[in-house]
Amino acid sequence: MSVNSAETVEKIKSLIYKTCLYQDDCEWKSWLDLCSTDFNYAIRAYSPEIQKDMEYMGGPKEYMESITGQLRKHNIDDSPLKRHGVVYRVDLAEDNKSATSVTSLTVFQTLLGGNSSHVDSGTTGIFLVGRYNDKFVIDGDDVKFIEREVRLDTRRLDKGTHWPI
Amino acid sequence: MSARNHEQWNAQPKLQSGEWVDSKIYSDEEIFEEELEKIWKQMWIPVCHESELKNAYDFRTMTIAREPVIVVRGKDMKVRAFLNVCPHRGNMIERRPSGSFAKGTPSGTPKTMTCMFHAWQFDMKGKCVNITRKEEGYQDRLCESDVGLRELKSEVYFGGFIWVSLNDNINQTVEEFAAGALDSLAPSVNEEPLEVFHYHKAIIDCNYKLWHDTNCEFYHDYLHYHNRITGFNDEYFARKNTGFKGGHVNVGSFEVQYENYEGFHSREELSFPHLPANQWYMIDMFPGVNFNLRGSALRSDIMTPLGPNKVMIEFRGLGLASDSPKDRKIRIDHHNSIWGPFGRNLCEDLIAVTGQGATMASGSESRQILHGRHENETIHDENGMRHYYEEWGRWVGRSPSHPDQPFVEPAETA
Numbered sequence: 001m002s003v004n005s006a007e008t009v010e011k012i013k014s015l016i017y018k019t020c021l022y023q024d025d026c027e028w029k030s031w032l033d034l035c036s037t038d039f040n041y042a043i044r045a046y047s048p049e050i051q052k053d054m055e056y057m058g059g060p061k062e063y064m065e066s067i068t069g070q071l072r073k074h075n076i077d078d079s080p081l082k083r084h085g086v087v088y089r090v091d092l093a094e095d096n097k098s099a100t101s102v103t104s105l106t107v108f109q110t111l112l113g114g115n116s117s118h119v120d121s122g123t124t125g126i127f128l129v130g131r132y133n134d135k136f137v138i139d140g141d142d143v144k145f146i147e148r149e150v151r152l153d154t155r156r157l158d159k160g161t162h163w164p165i
Numbered sequence: 166m167s168a169r170n171h172e173q174w175n176a177q178p179k180l181q182s183g184e185w186v187d188s189k190i191y192s193d194e195e196i197f198e199e200e201l202e203k204i205w206k207q208m209w210i211p212v213c214h215e216s217e218l219k220n221a222y223d224f225r226t227m228t229i230a231r232e233p234v235i236v237v238r239g240k241d242m243k244v245r246a247f248l249n250v251c252p253h254r255g256n257m258i259e260r261r262p263s264g265s266f267a268k269g270t271p272s273g274t275p276k277t278m279t280c281m282f283h284a285w286q287f288d289m290k291g292k293c294v295n296i297t298r299k300e301e302g303y304q305d306r307l308c309e310s311d312v313g314l315r316e317l318k319s320e321v322y323f324g325g326f327i328w329v330s331l332n333d334n335i336n337q338t339v340e341e342f343a344a345g346a347l348d349s350l351a352p353s354v355n356e357e358p359l360e361v362f363h364y365h366k367a368i369i370d371c372n373y374k375l376w377h378d379t380n381c382e383f384y385h386d387y388l389h390y391h392n393r394i395t396g397f398n399d400e401y402f403a404r405k406n407t408g409f410k411g412g413h414v415n416v417g418s419f420e421v422q423y424e425n426y427e428g429f430h431s432r433e434e435l436s437f438p439h440l441p442a443n444q445w446y447m448i449d450m451f452p453g454v455n456f457n458l459r460g461s462a463l464r465s466d467i468m469t470p471l472g473p474n475k476v477m478i479e480f481r482g483l484g485l486a487s488d489s490p491k492d493r494k495i496r497i498d499h500h501n502s503i504w505g506p507f508g509r510n511l512c513e514d515l516i517a518v519t520g521q522g523a524t525m526a527s528g529s530e531s532r533q534i535l536h537g538r539h540e541n542e543t544i545h546d547e548n549g550m551r552h553y554y555e556e557w558g559r560w561v562g563r564s565p566s567h568p569d570q571p572f573v574e575p576a577e578t579a
Contacts, residue, residue: 115523
């Protein structure tokens with residue numbers, strides 16, 4: 001791997017970790033600013049129950065901007081989510097103009113209200129597990145997400161969340 | 166009077182009998198056990214959809230009132246239901262949620278249900294076809310014909326849903342049980358085969374009836390920004406709540422203005438057959454089933470009560486089996502943008518009932534839960550819940566308002 005390629009790989013890893021931080025902090029605009037205008041987002045899972053691949057949430061960048069922009073109007077569960085990602089692999093295309101990556105993901109939820117805030121607040125549990133399967137476009141020093149698939153193992157999602165993962 | 170003291174708080178509401186219920190019906194262990202026996206083990210319960218068992222030898226597993234159930238499609242393509250229990254030593258025969266018996270298992274040969282424990286085998290009609298080392302162990306005292314599976318009543322009805330009853334003596338078909346409550350959507354769901362495209366589950370700390378109540382009453386649309394902005398017009402407020410015999414409720418339709426929610430679009434293009442554009446019907450079936458059609462996507466909620474303060478809700482989304490991949494993608498987006506686990510509305514509903522579950526947990530003080538809104542049986546009238554609880558009282562034999570007293574038919578009270 002050339003020095004330039006190694007730098008690009010590190011840049012990609014850094015971008016992935018930035019998305020975790022931005023999303024943890026509900027900084028949706030900062031998250032989406034890391035994505036190209038052609039960006040597509042999807043949360044998917046395979047269901048052994050119905051033996052089908054499913055898409056729980058998805059849309060282009062414009063749609064994600066729209067729904068995250070309206071979150072303040074919704075009655076959301078304010079229990080913070082923390083994304084623990086470990087980038088397992090980054091693969092650069094031969095022409096160095098695109099890349100893919102696989103990130104192992106665990107999302108923890110620390111209850112604010114829970115069932116009864118008196119009892120539950122401060123309790124942390126695993127909200128979901130899965131992977132980020134990301135794709136990137138590379139233009140010189142500029143690297144942006146073009147696609148993010150959140151591939152879930154978890155299908156029991158209880159109250160769920162309004163927030164993109 | 167402003168805030169109230171304990172005595173005032175517990176005083177009978179200034180409402181008529183049947184216009185409130187005692188929260189004990191949501192929290193009491195004894196009442197919950199009675200419900201399992203007197204209601205859940207007696208009724209038709211939809212357990213899955215036929216598209217989940219497309220091929221011969223496909224199966225799905227589930228439970229009804231704690232009883233393990235397996236639904237299989239036979240070589241004759243007929244769907245049958247059995248207790249998922251081996252008659253030998255009570256092991257669960259199949260542990261997976263779904264799959265096929267077409268191939269063999271580590272303990273068994275293809276095309277049979279094999280209990281992995283001692284390799285007893287059963288065919289798709291529930292007949293025992295092999296007892297391992299039968300002669301050595303049972304000589305001529307017991308043979309295959311003595312140990313078939315327990316078959317359960319089953320029917321495929323209403324757009325391909327598979328209904329099962331634990332009650333061998335149930336004297337109604339599903340159609341008779343529905344008593345007309347499903348008719349409003351029958352042309353739309355029966356015109357062509359449907360297919361499940363979405364499944365997820367929630368286990369929530371609340372009584373199953375609280376989730377059913379939320380599906381029955383639309384007054385809670387104040388909870389949903391999406392519903393307020395896409396509804397809340399004269400047509401919305403004129404929607405009718407209609408009760409049907411058996412405790413079922415049908416909420417009439419109106420045209421939803423999806424474009425009013427930024428980023429959302431009309432669903433007209435993919436309306437279910439015979440359904441005018443962007444209509445939204447809701448059917449609530451006693452004791453805890455919901456069918457919800459928003460123009461292009463059908464949702465079903467199937468509840469499995471797990472305790473007085475715990476319920477599992479299985480959410481399914483369905484479209485037309487004939488969908489092109491492009492249409493299916495749009496239909497899935499329509500379904501999940503509102504009803505998915507990351508959708509705009511579903512988590513709001515689940516947060517709300519969790520709050521109810523917390524205040525009505527087992528052992529909590531009884532309180533009165535008001536069902537007394539009268540608005541000419543329209544959308545914010547609470548007649549749907551009143552209708553449900555009248556039927557509930559009939560089956561359990563307890564007054565919903567005074568659960569320690571026997572149920573009395575309303576006509577007799579007057």
